[in-house]
Amino acid sequence: MGAPAPQPPYEALLERARALTTGPRRVLGLTGPPGAGKSTLAARLVADLGPRRAVLVPMDGFHLANRVLDALGRRDRKGAPDTFDASGYVALLRRLRPGAEDGAEDGAEDVVHAPEFRRDLDEPVGSALPVPREVPLVVTEGNYLLLREGPWAALEGLLDETWYVAPDERLRIERLVARHEEFGRTPEQARAWALGSDGANAAVVAASAHRADLLVDPG
Template identity: 65%
Template structure:
């Protein structure tokens, strides 16, 4: 499936009436945020991008819990808070919902950064754990009108992930160790949820599709 096909599928959701929510899922480095961003750019005022990463626990809390070195694992997010936000986004009585974002340069979430007005018909959200079948993540699937799973070529995914870690301050050795350690464990967990997606994009590389 080509990028233009995915844009048309998103456009049909935006035109279906009421508020629709599209979820994009995949392992770390799969290109989820890249695809979500280009979809929202193509749809303009008809869509907003709301990343799950805005629900990362703050670093100070991860240190308190002893989970700082596992940042990115399911229990390092406020999963229940993310579920609550999705419910608000689906509530037609809400005027404007403010969602958090995540600043990679700070490695911290920022509250109230993304306004989603009532009249926006499509919310595009993305994250690793939208299709897990364990609480609280298991409550998400029925809140998504369409769920796509990105399954890019593994060498490209790992290379992109390592380069991203380096870009945000890790040494080449640290970046590779994190990508093949904590990130890989999370990727294997995410892969178990692939079967709950409406669309699985085998071999689709969002970064390559956007740049060509």
């Protein structure tokens, strides 16, 4: 992939996504740093395409459970690359994408059930997102879709397109702080997490931006 060029308005993004709904199932990935607006954009695309054309399967469903993070001593870095079940996410995408594995049969499973992350619980919930065989586009979003280290490297070739969402940095931080406050942190704790743990993860994600097919400013 070459260096991505900035992408025009939302309507153009929707049409580009719509073009992926013809033919065999495809997987569209949206990546970017924490607070970039990936989830909002992905949900909007899927809603506008409709349930017969697209389904949303976020990467965040593969967060390790809090008790596992506690046992590993990684709870204070939740959201870092090694706090996810990356291999599980890769395995799911292989199930969802026809031909991703040698000998895989197109649509071998009538429905694949994916996990989701519940922010109100701060935990993943398994088998919460059904993906019917006939839906032609899976939209997935997460921080590390373009990371090429460790088990994340196996994602290469599993995404038909990957868009990098890059908003104004000040707006991104404001969103992160507001999100952390909404789910129970004090303003001071929220800002510290947004600039600390989230900031470190954002730097890792930014280093992968050059691999994207498209650079998106969600506004």
